[in-house]
Amino acid sequence: MATAKTECSELSVGFGLLGYDKPLEVSFKQVHPKFDNTLNEEKFNTFVNTYPSDIMFASMNNVGIRLRSNYKSFRNLNLVRWTGGDRQAATTSTAKDLLGANIPISVKAESRVVGNPSPYNLFVATPQGSAQAQGMTSWYLETAPQAYQEFYAFARKLTGLDTGMNTTPEAVVEFELSRRKKPLIRAIKNLGEHYPQEFQELYIRMCQKVSQSSAEIFENYLSKSLKSRIRGAVLERIAKMFFRMNAVEYVLCGIDGKNEFAVLIPDLTTWLQTWQFEDIKAIPNLEKEQSVVDFEILCTNKTTKHAYLAKFHAEIRWSHGKFSSVEGKLYKEFNWSDLPFFSVIPL
DNA sequence: AGTTCGGCACTGATAATGTA
């Protein structure tokens, strides 16, 4: 279950796919069987209440309507399964929010985020094609132990957690191993946005170190992998991670860069038959106020030699406030419909 | 209106704590 907005976006497309261009005029009784029992009355009511709150949902509905008339498999569709309501398994990540005519459909509303992997999975597991890992030590500790220690020490003093009852360990290593991180996280949050300058400076210094180190780690593993027998596996992982491709083809639609869009994303095998990676670069970006690594992926079509440079960037940051767990958010810097290997479904 | 830094909801695992 996601937010009401996300669910409403998905359902708006779903109603459109079923041919309803005025979702609010449809009763639950009518629509319930058409969603194959995947939409309960409570969710239906939430949808009805949320739909009028933003004209974006009407756009989403239109995407569904247009898909129905312009994509042959969806013509005359009278059954759509809504799968966005329940959580996907972590490993078999066939991205899908809806399922129509056995084709998974993923809905996106104005989001540049491609994925939200842990830094370890982005910078270590992906360029090695290895399995997703869990329970790794903090990426800040991994890539910038000294700078992290300095930042931590300052934060500890700043919040008064260096003395007294709630004192946190002196070494970040210990702090990271402990199960008592909340007091510091909360204390930092309570400071509001008004940190002393030195706090910000120490943070930036650490971030720059992390960016550099992360980019290096990625490049090192990648160049090693590309020369080895696991080359194929690694390229598949990269295609999966960066282009959201999967074992089966699916429809990605929604709103991207202010425009309604729908594309058909090929399955990995097909893609690898026609396209190849020419060059993959990870470049630390030191101009930002948080850790950022830019990615540039050059792909070429094997037969036409058509080349496309896809740009991304990853933001390494704490996902629940400073000193919480770390994420490596991956952003695209293009629109999905710009990619020459995603076939655009005309809307 | 685009960019920049950031947040929340949820899951599944495991530690911490409560209770018989």
Place this chain on the structure above:
DNA sequence: TACATTATCAGTGCCGAACT
């Protein structure tokens, strides 16, 4: 001690808020 319950945390899904 042995088991049940709760709290915390990492990881990943979804964008948001606020500044330029």
